[in-house]
Amino acid sequence: MNNSDREWMYDRLLEDGFINSRFIDGVESFVEFAKSHPECMDGEKLRCPFNHRKCQNKNILDEFTVMTHLGNNGFVPNYYRWHHHGESYVPGPSVFGNHQEEASASGETLNSQSHNEFQAMVFYIAGPSFDGNIEEDPNSTAQNIYNLIKASEQEIWSKNPHGHTQLSVVARLLNLKAKHHFSERLYDELCEFISELMPTDNIMIDSFYSTKKLMRELGLPVKKIDCCKNDCTLYWRKDSELVNCKFCSHPRFKRSKHQCSKKKTNISYKMYYFPLAPHLQRLYASDATAKHMRWHYEHERDGVIRHPSDSPAWK
Incomplete structure (x- = not known):
């Protein structure tokens, strides 16, 4: 156009x-x-x-x-x-020359997720009642939203051909890290190298620590809970003080590789827990997904089985 x-x-x-x-x-x-x-x-x-x-x-x-x-x-x-x-954005002249044309000809998408999708994600988090123009000091929750909005709007450098923003770049890097098992050290060095390739006015994230700090504001927390290596028990609530599994007696803490070290560090086996409530709140916050969450309650039955919930056996 x-x-x-x-x-x-x-x-x-x-x-x-x-x-x-x-x-x-x-x-x-x-x-x-x-x-x-x-x-x-x-x-x-x-x-x-x-x-x-x-x-x-x-x-x-x-x-x-x-x-x-x-x-x-x-x-x-x-x-x-x-x-x-x-x-979607139409890429301008590329610094990669004919490689871009070859990729397009082969059907590959150079920028499968334009940054407007990340902006939509941020505004879903904020919810339709969020007012970004209240002239007063924001609380911590609102400030997190402001930070994400800023990251979703700021181009990684001015007028970059694919329209990438700081948030879209971070999301792509995290996806690559999970897919190819980057180490944190590799992630940090990759961020540094990408920044060197960009114009000097870029706002590229500088490390994995900074990435986690930014993405934490999405508001989907993860909790680490000590657990038995054999998945027998969780060390929490009344069992939080145990040092051995009450079922298999396996030690709670890993053996130190440096037995002669004077510094004693208790490193336990852990599991990652994603609390359900914030995820449900996110699904109900967007009108696009909330209607699906309410479907069973609002679904009208007309005597014809169109879904398992229409069957008497469902009850």
Whole structure:
């Protein structure tokens, strides 16, 4: 899509002060396009590209309000590519030359996740009631959201061809780390090397520690719980003080490799526990997933078995 095809976006008023009919038709086509990409919406609501600090693709509103806002003041500047509403970035000239053309010809996707998906994720975390424009000092929870929004909006360097942001780069690196079993040391050195390849004004994350600090703000905690090596028991609550498994008697703590070391370190076997409540809260926070969570309660039975829950045996 060339910018010239969307000149109507910034040709809102006629000389007599009335709204240009071409602009009205364009806004309607924009809304229809946005609605055709529910992954970028919050239920029935969409991001408002109204040119005001309270909106600018941050505020989530209903269709009628968005159209009214655009009719009043128009679009945020230079929003020719609707990447907040489902349109992917078109990469510009690549520093990799013909390799990009070869990858495209072979069907490979160089940027399978545009950064607007990460922005949508952050706003799902915040919820539709989040107001990013309250002029007061935020509490710690709100500040975490502000940090994530900033990371999802800031390009890793200005006008990079794939539109990557700090959050999208971090997410991709973490995915690669899990897939290929990077060590933390390798992750740190990779971050340093990538930063050296970028222009000097880049905001590349500098280490795995900084990555964890940023991603912790997503609000999906993990707990480490001491456990028996043979998975017999958990050392918590009334068993939290045990030093041997009460079923198989295996020692709770690992043997130190340095028996002569004066420093005694008790390193136990651990399991990772993902608390259920925050995950359920996240699913209910988004209108897009909340309707699926409520399905069994709201499902109307008409005497025909269309789902196992329609069967008397389900009860």
